[in-house]
Amino acid sequence: MYRFLLTPRWLGMFALTLVAAFAMVQLGNWQLDRYRDRSAINERIDASERATPVPLSTVLSAPAGGVGTAGPAPASTDAWTRITATGRYDPENVVLVRGRTVDSRVGFEVLTPLVLADGTAVLVDRGWIPPAPGGATAQPEVPAVPAGEVTVVGRVHESESGAGTVDRRNGLLETRRVAVPRLAEQLPYPVYGAYVLLDEQTPAADPLFKAVSVGHANNWQNLGYVVQWWAFAAMSLFGYGWVARREARRAAGGDTRPLDRAAEPDPAPTG
Structure with a gap:
């Protein structure tokens, strides 16, 4: 048949x-x-909320290049590790990342280099602030950095892809994406190859900042x-x-x- x-x-x-x-x-x-x-990324994100912070140098390799260069990117398994670092904020090179949304509002994330004792720096995302009156791209008044030594606790965030231009306006750097190698070119010191999403800070952060939530992968x-x-x-x-x-x-x-x-x-x- x-x-x-x-x-x-x-x-x-x-x-x-x-x-x-x-x-x-x-x-x-x-x-x-x-x-x-x-799923593994989401598990690391959830675990990082409860983890004891470890020194920055145990997670990220220090930048070995000269001024204006970025260090190696972290291993994917080290992303979202909770770290701690101590240094001094550099108020002359604050970075505004425009077009960021928190609580359905478009504003800016504020990254500030934390200069460590050895002269290298790590970019710290201090949080989100709303734009100035006049529209979503109106440059805001950024809260001043704490004077003196600052200790931060946060999570390692990989450099974002799709690097765009980095401009300086009114003394502040502006960009659309947190592309660490591109930002490092504008800074007067070597920079670690990832940035830190701030959880806690001593002295305390300005209350104007809103915490940037960590989105889980779908x-x-x-x-x-x-x-x-x-x-x-x-x-x-x-x-x-x-x-x-x-x-x-x-x-x-x-x-x-x-x-x-x-x-x-x-x-x-x-x-």
């Missing part, structure tokens, strides 16, 4: 179905890897794609089997006409 499956046409259909199903299974596996990676979307691709693979195999079974039943009933009705000649007109 199923000898027709050995014909070139049906063998070709079977091969095509297997290739399509295999490709869809592989796409599902790729999304499964993405789900696992993003791992459930990837899991949905896994189910989708694997379902498509199963449906393609089921569809082949269903068509083959219908062909076998048609042949067993003595109907030798092709399944493709469009290939049949038009019936002769009557009347």
Whole structure:
């Protein structure tokens, strides 16, 4: 009954179905890897909220280049590690990162270099502030940095991709993305290859700053794609089997006409 499956046409259909199903299974596996990676990131974010901070130098490699260079980027497994560092803020090189949203309001994140005892610096995201009256891009009045030595506790944030221009306006650097290597070019000291998202500061931070929340990766979307691709693979195999079974039943009933009705000649007109 199923000898027709050995014909070139049906063998070709079977091969095509297997290739399509295999490709869809592989796409599902790729999304499964993405789900696992993003789940691991979310676990590190959650764990960092409760972790005891460790010295900055135990997580990030110190910059070895000269002025205007950035150190090595952290390993992906070190992102979101809670660290502590002590130094002095540099008020001459404050960075405003525009177009940032907190509580549905668009404003600025304020990054300030913390210059350490060895002369290197790490960029510290001190928090979000609203723009000045006049629009979302109106440059705000930035709270002054604490005088003297400052100790910060925060989480390591990887440098952002898509580096844009860095401009200086009214004595402040402005950018759209926190691209550490690009920002380092504007600074008079070597800079660590990641920045720190501030959790705590001694002396206390100005109350105008709002904490920048850490967004979790949308791992459930990837899991949905896994189910989708694997379902498509199963449906393609089921569809082949269903068509083959219908062909076998048609042949067993003595109907030798092709399944493709469009290939049949038009019936002769009557009347």
